Amino acid sequence: MINEVMYGLGSKSSVIRELFSYGLERKKVVGADKVYDFSLGNPSIPAPYQVKDAIAKLLEEPAEVLHGYSPASGDPGVKETLAQSVNRRFGTHFTGANFYMTVGAAASLSICINAVTNPGDEFITFAPFFPEYTVWVENAKAKLLINPADTESFQIDFDAFEGLLSPMTKGIIINSPNNPSGVVYSAETIQKLADVLRRKEKEYGHAIYLIADEPYREIVYEGVEVPYVPNYYENTFVCYSYSKSLSLPGERIGYIIVPDEMEDSKRVMAAVNGAGRALGFVCAPVLFQRVAAMCADVPSDIAAYARNRDLLYNGLTELGYECVRPQGAFYLFVKSPEPDANAFSERAKKHDVLVVPSDSFGCPGYVRISYCVAEKTIVDSMPAFKAIMEEVKAEQK
């Protein structure tokens, strides 16, 4: 008599969460420094000192004002500050009215999807992709189609894409820098995607929304540029979160941008407000709305991630593992040295190395290794990775 879909979603924990829980138990048995847990994407770098300073400063304000409701779409001053910051960086012309503050990226995506979806609509995303997309799209009574991965470059396989588009296509979800591949979509890829979508919009006679899920925008290495999607395509929703850039994943703070250039943008923004209301959001947490605004121009401290990436990438490729060198995020997407990545993940587990098999990302045969961990974990794990590879090779002989 309860809702069985909700029961199903709540009773099966994700592979990632299961591995993480296993790791916690295992650490109790063999010691925390003997388990090499690469399962979770929980930032290991602390929030920059400016976050603490901002909170301390805000606490001097009268509490009844500081902790009071903001308008549903967010504090007007916060939204204006964020708009100006984005404009300075990307040459856009947003105002606060283009922003809707959210309880993090999951809320941003869920709200956008619900705002525009009618039952039977279809969304398309590109493997490898974040598995929760399926949950949010299906909860809005739409269907998520998966474009197979281009496993050469992990850019977009446009041949397959053309076959998935149809008059039912309501939107496309992209995630760059990508979880789990670490790849950044190039300007060329985004431009080509925009061209295809504009052509299809004309053909179908309706808007196709491009939802840009961008929590890793700031986590890029060696000056790689992440193209700013609204500058390429009008009907773009930007879904942002401060979880990774300010290392505040538990505080749940992010935003949606609905550009003026979007078709019927005022109506769409109203639908975003309506979807937030219908789902049970009231306003984004106000203290961290203010913190986000005060830290809008604070650079992300990614030096430690960059070091980890080099250590892990160089270490693993030297041992014979294959993977694309990640340009962003904090994941290495490694080809499983045996065909079944689940079997490989289980094998690694026996060496107390926890890596996530890629099936749930829609791209079998790989494992995701989160390198938002202590540097020591990476260094100490290398003998285990070596032993695992030797074991696989011995078996394959």
Add this chain to the structure above:
Amino acid sequence: MINEVMYGLGSKSSVIRELFSYGLERKKVVGADKVYDFSLGNPSIPAPYQVKDAIAKLLEEPAEVLHGYSPASGDPGVKETLAQSVNRRFGTHFTGANFYMTVGAAASLSICINAVTNPGDEFITFAPFFPEYTVWVENAKAKLLINPADTESFQIDFDAFEGLLSPMTKGIIINSPNNPSGVVYSAETIQKLADVLRRKEKEYGHAIYLIADEPYREIVYEGVEVPYVPNYYENTFVCYSYSKSLSLPGERIGYIIVPDEMEDSKRVMAAVNGAGRALGFVCAPVLFQRVAAMCADVPSDIAAYARNRDLLYNGLTELGYECVRPQGAFYLFVKSPEPDANAFSERAKKHDVLVVPSDSFGCPGYVRISYCVAEKTIVDSMPAFKAIMEEVKAEQK
């Protein structure tokens, strides 16, 4: 092509929000002290000093731990602390496993409703009621039936209630202390409600969930006792929020309790987790989860509300206004001295007195007066309330 239901929800602002916006504009014209704005339920009492102290103390912890993800259902230590606090106060036997931390009361309700609802289900609530219930119930593809108000006592009209119950009834939503009437349901009322529901559960052969929406539990006067609903009825969801008790409405922190006594309680808790996930929640804001636990036993400072209540109740009844003396919350539900409460609200507006007509609360002919305002606002508004009453009486002659 967007979702028209969401557009509708986002484009029509509520009567309350419209009055509030009008008030802000009007204050710019005639001066803030000349507009008597009783529209919003935004706590006027600052958060207790313990909240600030708790935040300051938490900021000493390592930031990557402090602001990291908690499990989806909340920080285990926080949940255990809250369970013990509730047990001490209400003689219950909860553990942390009965708690699911939420992004405030709206999230609590939306999640519970989605967890148990299948399309076509019905919920019943008692007028006067919080209008957003309709939004959340309808978003879960269920129907909200309104039990007419018992305008004598503002307890429950059980004769009407029996007529609304049917095999389609999935749940009942109650809100005590009540927004907007300020009335607290007596132990007798809750007991009678539990008896009716248990009888109907047997008759229909399925559970009927009682959703107790309790943000005002701590805001009661003269030692009135608010019966603890799980002690009366097994299939109770407690939906709590710290918005009013700790004056933290903008921080969005609350919880759901699923008691072990509930039928299939483990399956229901899984469905609660699933609904949270499907709607786009990840975890409740972690800093304020911890603050809530550290302030679990801090009493609400309601002296100012009590003073305001007396001033307003005594002042208005002396002027000839009729209303039930509120035992809790911070609203006075006043009978409109003219038949149409909308007309009366418009008339009051001309005297710069902003009061909310009751139609959207499902109980026409009343106005809601929020007394979570400065004492001075109440004192200064009395001549205006007097002039309004005289105007109505003169017209009625």
